[in-house]
Amino acid sequence: MKKALKLLAVVILFGTTHTFAQDTNSLKIVIEPDPIVVEVGAEQQLKASLVNEGGETLPDTILFYSRNGGDLEVSREGYVKANKPGTYSVLAMRSGPREQRVTKQFNIDVPYPPIAEVQFKNVPENIYSKTTLDLYVDVIDEMDLIRENPDLTITSDNQSVAMVSHGKLMALKEGKARITAESEGKKATLDLNIKKNPATSMVIDNNETNIRTGDVITLNAKAMSGNGREVNVPITYSFVAQPEDNLGQGAEGQISQEGKFVANKPGIFTLTARSGDAIAEQIIRVEDRNVAQDIEMVGHGEVLDVHTSDLWIWEGVDGRDYAITGTWGANGDTYFWDVTDPSNIVSIDTVRVDARTVNDVKISEDGTIGIITREGASDRKNGMVVLDVSNPSDVKILSEYNEGLTGGVHNAFIYEDHVYAVNNGRRYDIINIEDPENPYTVGRFELDTPGHSIHDVWIEDGIAYSSNWRDGVVAVDIGSQDSELADAGGSPENPVMLGSYSYPSGRNHAAFPFKSESTGDFYVIAGDESFPYGLPTRSNPVAAAGWIHFIKFDGWDQPKEVARYQVPEAGTHNFWVVGDLLFVAYYNAGLRIVDISGELMGNLYDQGREIAKFEPTHPDAIVPNAPFTWGPQPYKGHIFISDWNSGLWAIKLVDRPEQGTN
Incomplete structure (x- = not known):
């Protein structure tokens, strides 16, 4: 769970561990002050003690756990900082073996200012x-x-x-x-x-009366006065739906008050535009989108004993095709694969570094340099490792770079001889690797919002799109040459913020920019990550939550969220766009392939835009028969995916015989 496993905030208030001779039922944790009230923007030190039934304070270590993110920060020094009003639950726990633990759940109240x-x-x-x-x-x-x-x-x-x-x-x-x-x-x-409404008649200027589910039409209604002139008055839009079957399922759709309509189900729709006594109607017939295709499983690179993290596929300098995959919560291994024949994926090399998790893996555009990130190193040097991958069968470590990165690098991106490394979940550092044996930091970008955090960064056309949880997607000019996108004078040494978009859930975990092949509109996709039922374990492969947000940017000043893709029983991880196809790793729901052609509006899942799905499972996986898909990459007619439980897969889309070619 590349992006969801945020460490809980921990505060150690006492340094000595008490011997666990006493019955835990006779012990309790006392929190001071009681109740705890912290004003917005203020800090307060927590005090906690373990007390026996005789009132004696014991010199035990008390840990504080908070899942409240940046809204309520808990520092290692024992301070609570309140960034947002609300009532927050915090857990105090006596350190030690599970059977000797004592816990206390309590609330911290951050009142709203008057x-x-x-x-x-x-x-x-x-x-x-x-x-x-x-x-x-x-x-x-x-x-x-x-x-x-x-x-x-x-x-x-x-x-x-x-x-x-x-x-x-x-x-x-x-x-x-x-x-x-x-x-x-x-x-x-x-x-x-x-004032009196001057509209006496209404005209709908739309010629598309036969459409598919998911197609967006604009009514372009005009209110007219008695002399035949258009008048600027508010227009209210609505519709009535009639299904085409007798199965009890009503036709569904959505109409905006800008006059845009989209249907989720086939049927006959009567669209209405009204202002005052002026009214116009148009009848629309909606057919099924009919884009479904089949998936063919082509090959499997088995990793069944440890969890697999991210992947990257590339063409090597020798013209063959290769893959790199990381490992999570294991021994710091990175695997290299020959995928030239996707039906015969062959493991060709393994690189081991001092880490528990190699979370992210990236390869340079010329196929010679690799970057792997490190977390959980025994010496706490949790930076990144630079690799020579010009011969993927004999990979060499060129350098390790840890300067200022000891908190851990979760994700990274290579762009024009620089690595953009997400540093300790707070910022990204920009590291020059023109000489890969001697990297050095040239810049960094960090938000200044209260409790800010960052999870990921993706770069296209000299613009870095970072995913910042509750601060949403942030676009930064780091050297764009496309004047239509940015002209802010940014560089790796001087990153310049262009714009941002946040949304209420605060779960922004990944982002991907793309220009619609069919319309030319520019979007940034923002993906959620959430685990409302707790984090998955080998014995409890729980479901994730969250969805894909489509944010339309017409300039950087006023982004607008226009559509979503939401699988109700699962949550997103990483994704990729090629042309008018979206490939989403949807954790426990496997890989989903979605038609994103045309204008986008509403929930694409409901509109029949899902082309195919693939749920990778294996009976001998580290979590048997449970998909938990991490990342996709479409490549040369195949789709490669990494699955947290079962390794590397290669699949491809095939037309259904009755449909022909889409």
């Missing part, structure tokens, strides 16, 4: 009768933070003219009304003068 101001925002200049619009209200506290999900009441003093329901303003007729928004005694008012 409300300072309530503001209406984005209010239209003109509001017309018989229209509905969203009311946008910011509730701002005394720390100048916008309150999430505030206790907010919005009322109208003239409900015959204007009503408010669930944050929407319904302008009923001409007239005046005062709208009041109130939160914790702070108020804002909005005086409305609702």
Whole structure:
């Protein structure tokens, strides 16, 4: 679980371990202060002690565990730092053998600052009768933070003219009304003068009336006045669906208030555009997308005794094809494979370094240099190792680079003679490897947000896209030559931030930029990683959670999330895009291949865009018969995948006989 195994924050408050002679039932942990209240932005030192039934304090080691990430930080020095309001659960535990442990679960309360101001925002200049619009209200506290999900009441003093329901303003007729928004005694008012709606007719300008599930159409509705001129009034869009079968499954779809429609299921849809008394309808027929193909399993490089981490496939300098795979929680091994014949994957070399986990593996564009990352080294030198892979059957270690990286390098990327190494989950260091035997650091990039963290970085066209958990995707110019994408003057020595996008779950774990082959639109895919049922073990291969977010960038200032791909019973890991195909390692749901052609909107999983899936299993795997797919790489007509439980696989798509070629 390359990106999810974040270490729990641990605080050691006492240094001596007590002998475990006493009955643990007679012992308890006392936390001071009680209760614990920490203001946002403040720090407080925790104190804990182990007390016997006689009230005697014992000199035992007490550890504190927190799964609250950057929202509530716990330092090694014993300080709690509160970055976000809320109530957080923390576990205190006596160190020692499992049978002698004593635990105490307690809460730390981070109260919300008092409300300072309530503001209406984005209010239209003109509001017309018989229209509905969203009311946008910011509730701002005394720390100048916008309150999430505030206790907010919005009322109208003239409900015959204007009503408010669930944050929407319904302008009923001409007239005046005062709208009041109130939160914790702070108020804002909005005086409305609702005008007569000038629309007398509506026109839908769309010619696509036969589409497939997943196809996005734009209605381009226009409201017209009595003299035949277009008028700028709000238009409300809706639809009615009629399924084409009698099986009880209703036709499903989605329509935005920008007039974009997409269907999840086949059927007949009546699309409606309305403003005031003006209304227009259009009937659309939707057929099944019908893109499914079969998967053929071609070859398997078995790794059945340890967990497999990431992979990389490349063409060697000798013209043959090779693969490199890492190992997780094992002996620091990296495996090299000849995959020239994917049906006969052959292990050709192993490199062992001082590490528990070789999490990430990358090969330079010319196929001569490899980078492997290290975690869990016995000497805590957890940096990266530079390899000569010009002969993959006899790989040489050129250098180890640990300067400033002892906290561990989880992921890395090679780009133009530099390695971008994710350093201790806080930043990425930029390391020059023009002389691979003598690497040196030339720059670094780190966010300055409270409790910030980073998991991964991917580089295309001189722009680094990092995955930063709750800070989301961050794009940084490190030397882009494409003026359409960036012209910020960035370089490896001077990385310059271009833009970012975050989303509420805070689970951003991986990112991949791509330009749609069919539309030319530019997206960044952001993948979640979450383990709501705990981390997997050999005896308990639990399911992951999370999904793929499609973020559309039209410039860097206003990114917009437009679509998702969500497999309900699983969660994402790594992914890759080639052309209009998305390849996703979906952990316990295996590999998924998805059609991402055309404009994207809604949940692609529901729209029949899934082309194929493959769940790698093996009865003798380290976790038998349980897929846990880590990473995909499409390469020369095949798809190579690494599976955490069973090693390296090669598969390929084949057309279904009844379909022909897609």
